[in-house]
Amino acid sequence: MNVVEPGQSQSSGPLPGVVDSAANGTHAHTGSAVAQKLRAAIMDGRLRPGAKLSEQSLGEALGVSRNTLREAFAALGAERIITRIPNRGVFVAKPSFADVQEMYRIRRVLEPAALLQDRRPGDGQPLAEAVRQGLAARDRLEVAGMAAANQRFHALVVALAQSSRLDALMAHIQAEMRLVFHAMADEPSFHAPFSTQNAQIFSLWNEGQGALAAAELGHYLEAAQTQVLAAMPAERAGS
The missing domain is CATH 1.10.10.10 (Winged helix-like DNA-binding domain superfamily/Winged helix DNA-binding domain)
Structure with missing residues (x-):
């Protein structure tokens, strides 16, 4: 930190x-x-x-x-x-560049693997609703709505693994990520692509293409890390 x-x-x-x-x-x-x-x-x-x-x-x-x-x-x-x-x-806390890199490192292991789990009846409905909310907020240029829907979507992805411990880990990571976003400018253009990409990943998963959805999510998280780090305020020497 x-x-x-x-x-x-x-x-x-x-x-x-x-x-x-x-x-x-x-x-x-x-x-x-x-x-x-x-x-x-x-x-x-x-x-x-x-x-x-x-x-x-x-x-x-x-x-x-x-x-x-x-x-x-x-x-x-x-x-x-x-x-x-x-x-x-x-x-x-003020998460550092190294903190953000570690958060995304964990997420790149955790989230794609969750998309590969066996589906249960009803798994798709909450994910679909989170996607719908994100796209609606995107169309309204509503940053808070996009951010909330994005958090919910990724928490629901991890929930596919059916593990309360993994859910708790993801909740802690998302809490840290919120601190990162609070320190950045609230620009709709920054948040909007996440809503669109979530919809694309969900579509692949919902069509039974879990492996492809997992691969796309991995690429998404790598790109998101780069984007978030670039948008973070510069760190001072010795911080």
């Missing part, structure tokens, strides 16, 4: 979204509940990559002890969506 530079996207006061839910009487009293609130705020973009998470401010806003908050930080740290920097504090 990149190191956050001093003064960069830091927030030591009350945090939008996280505080709102606390003010509405939905205080979190366990580490897992606090982790869920912070995870949602990070994934929704309310807490941006590089934002500092103040233990004092968050503890007061959520009405929890520092020990409870640290339990939440430990859970989110294991998911690699926050990072603790010695002598500086806890920050929302």
Whole structure:
């Protein structure tokens, strides 16, 4: 993960979204509940990559002890969506080029293999709906809709393997990928090709051409890695 530079996207006061839910009487009293609130705020973009998470401010806003908050930080740290920097504090993670390369390396092993699994009745319907949603969002030039449909499509591809452990692994990778996209410009032209390619891969798989769909997905992920890395902000020396 990149190191956050001093003064960069830091927030030591009350945090939008996280505080709102606390003010509405939905205080979190366990580490897992606090982790869920912070995870949602990070994934929704309310807490941006590089934002500092103040233990004092968050503890007061959520009405929890520092020990409870640290339990939440430990859970989110294991998911690699926050990072603790010695002598500086806890920050929302900023995935580096190397992190992105590893994410795609895992995905190139995981996703094409899932397309080769035996199909079950009903497997195609959720995938078809995710494709439909992505294409509809593409036609509206709606970045958030394209991104959400794309995440859902790839999660459903991995779900074809029928493994809760692989599903959990993919969820963690997608959470990190969301951090990457939050740090990039929201340009419809960047996201639109993914919706189109998802539709093409689904069409091949749905026609019983699983091996060809898997090969196409492998090429897609290689190209996507190149595109994402090219669009990421340049890394500073020593970060």
